[in-house]
Amino acid sequence: MKIALAQIEVVPGMPKKNLEKMMIPMIEEAKRQGADLISFTELCVGGYLLGDKWTNEESCQDLIAKNEILRKASNGIAIAYGNVYVDPTEEINKRTGLKSIHPNEDGRTRKYNAVYVFQNGKPAERLKETKFLPAGIQAKTNLPNYRIFDDERYFFSTVDIAQEFNCSLEELLQPFLIETTQKDGTKKKVPVGFELCEDLWCEDYRRNLNSLNPTKILINNGAEFIVNLSASPWTYGKNGARDRRVQFLKQECNNSFVPFFYVNCTGVQNNGKNIVTFDGGTTVYNKDGMPVDFAKEAYRPQLMFVDTENLGKPKIRKEKPKIVQKYHAIIRGLESLYGEKAVTGLSGGVDSSLVTALLVIARGKENVIAINMPTEYNSQKTKDSAEFTAQKLGIQYHVIPIQELVDVNAKLLEEGLGKKLSVLNKENLQAKIRSIPVLSNIAAMCNGIYTCNANKLEVILGYGTLDGDMRGAICPIADLTKTEIMEMSKYVNQEIFHDEVIPEILFPDRLWNFKKDQIMPTAELKEKQFDPMKFGYHCAITEAMTDYKKASAADLMEMYLKGTLDKHLDKYFDGLVKNPKGLSYELMKRWGVDNPKEFVKDIEEFSMKFQNSVWKRVQSAPIIITSKTAFGYDLRESILPYEPTEKQLELKQEILQKMTKYNPGE
Structure with a gap:
């Protein structure tokens, strides 16, 4: 089977441009190269970060209208791509034979963040059909609801569908049969499982005390290959993290894991408060969950071709600093x-x-x-x-x-x-x-x-x-x-x-x-004015207090008591500066916060200014995200008065009473 992975640049809010400049030309090129299937990325027709445009019926219908162009383009090839699917009550009742209402969780018309699969001008056939999903449509299972992601705000998941109709996820997560041309010219239908972005990052989603793992379900249902369509923003270390998650999938599937194809978009999108970059990073994994091919360049469109019978040897991913x-x-x-x-x-x-x-x-x-x-x-x-x-x-x-x-x-x-x-x-x-x-x-x-x-x-x-x-x-x-x-x-x-x-x-x-x-x-x-920050040290404190797994002022005080604060702060400098080990302790001495009184005074002032500056931040210009928690819509804040916690006040007294000098642990 020959698969084309279309790492396209998605321009949010411009579906016509996405089709004309990227999708249709890549489909034609895939046909010329003899591909059986071309897969694009999640919500690639109109973009992923569209805010409450997802609640606008006209906007959604405009995106859905583009499906007809792509359906016609599927003559002679199978295509998979991400777009919104609007599923009104009348259509659901028609499929299921029921007579009841089927709203979205927000009371509006039901919508799916979906994979569309067309082949030869019509919806692709499932290995086992279900009346609970439209033909040729695979809805997303794991809907993220953290950082800048708001899928749960807008979309209905397969978990929601299973709960409503009292059916199993196994019934809903079925591979599609993709018609392929064999080397001898004969036709063969190959079951391919399609999933969307977060369905790969499934370890933190739980069902029956286990991970809610769409990949495993698709493989158990007969999928010989998995294609993950993503709209996954760049984050430092994400490629390595994804490699580890694919290994997790492989371990969960034991010896039944199959080749896994991850295709991600490039481009720049925004949520009004943050500029979000998408780096691509399209990757081919073999049945052992090892990467065997990567997109050549981050942030640039590329059409990658995969021969499933010759995936090649595992490669070592080289990450830039x-x-x-x-x-x-x-x-x-x-x-x-x-x-x-x-x-x-x-x-x-x-x-x-x-x-x-x-x-x-x-x-x-x-x-x-x-x-x-x-x-x-x-x-x-x-x-x-x-x-x-x-x-x-x-x-x-x-x-x-x-x-x-x-x-x-x-x-x-x-x-x-x-x-x-x-x-x-x-x-x-x-x-x-x-x-x-x-x-x-x-x-x-x-x-x-x-x-x-x-x-x-x-x-x-x-x-x-x-x-x-x-x-x-x-x-x-x-x-x-x-x-x-x-x-x-x-x-x-x-x-x-x-x-x-x-x-x-x-x-x-x-x-x-x-x-x-x-x-x-x-x-x-003003005269002789210099910035009042404790540079280096405050940089590490900032990272600690705004990281995805945030440390509070009390957490940092507790580390100070235990002599582990410098080791914790050193993590920030790792990979950023030469010889990071021990730098935090040197900076603590440089700025005098190895003195407990100065440390307590500084962390209190820092925390107070952090909270008291929210009113400025919520009115600031959009920020390009480069960390795991950027101010804006990534780190969501309320304008509140500053008040230290009881634990913080207790730790303050303990530090001042017990310590005369910070003692770093071994």
Whole structure:
């Protein structure tokens, strides 16, 4: 059997483009290459992250209308692809012979996240038909309801169907018979099981004290091959995690496992608050669950052909370093931006310098405009640094001093209210003038967009002005800590430009010490101002408190008591910096938090600022996801007052009473 795996770029909300530019040409190429089956990806017709468009009947019907084009294209080949299926009560009653209502769980018309299987112009035949599903349709079984995934909000699963009709999952999960041409010219029908994305990640879904494993059910029902159609976003380490999950499937199936084909989309989608990149990573696994072939390049469309009789030998997957993978995710996210020009504030600091360089890589130097907006507080060093980067990149660069605007606005406000602006008021005023009056208007003049250059450490602590530097069309680096920004800046210099584009005077040593001639992180909104973060250490704390399996302030305090906090924080640096072992303890000493009093004070302040800054984050620009929990719709927050837990208060007293110094465990 010859199978084509279509790793296509899916453009959300543009089904016509997806069919015309990707799906139909790949179907024709698969026919020319003699493929028996071509499989596309999950919800590839219109996109996966469509929000509440899934509740709009007209939008769903528009997607369903495209099925007719694909049905006709299936003459001479079998095609499998993901799309929504709307299953109204009348159709369900017609199939089942019942006379009852069959709503979706939200009370609307029932919908499935489904695989469509057509061959020779008609729905493919199941090995064993069921009246509880439409012909040629396989609904998704495991509906994710975590991180950015909302399948349960919109779709009905096979588990729901089985529960409603009191039938078994085994009846619903049946292989489809795919007609193949054998080498001697004869025809043979081969049972192929189709599943969708999360059906592979089944270990955490439970049934009768065991995993709810669609793959195992399909194989037990006679499937000789499994095809998993996915819309799986890039996450660092995902390929290795998926390899381990396929091994889990193999172990669950004992000696009955069959070749497993994973096909994933590329492209960029969003949920309004997060920019989500899809890297593809299409992989062929043999009957031992070992990878034998991979897509050649991440983030790019590819049509892979598989000869099921000659799968080849197992291959070792080579993963790129963490910072390199995050770099590619950001570049792909920036490539998808609308607008002719990208406008960014270039202060001369490392954050804005990195964003400017990334924009040039993604958009081209002719499409990037950098603006330096000095006041009386900007040093010659930072102004020179900004000019250096702009000249190296060869971009449009303009210096627009804003001190006059600041003075005029301050005078108007003070005279109008009859009171003086505070120091903080004056700082915020500068940030606001840079963003709204200057950057946003330049972007409008150039038919472009402007960026928010905040990093994750600033975002978590609220170290930014809401209607100032927290504004923009996109936050390219808001899911990167300061440590990651330094590492990515070095990577961009060394491996992309092979030149010093981002000034090295911005890079500290391993423990965040700066020499006298270097530029320390600063907003330059007042005299002798420097960022108040404990860099390196706070980066690791940020990761610990926002990771998918989050550590609370009390958890970190408990680790501190036990002497294991440094080991826990070292995990963040692993794969990110050279020689990560012991770095966290060195940073703890560097910033004085090996002193229990300083540690308790710092973790309390950090936690309080984390919670008290939610109101800023929920109003911020969309963030490109590079971690396992990004602010936005990935980490969902409520605007609440800060209140420490009882456990946190108890641990505080225990630390202060029992400890005089942090003692790292062996």
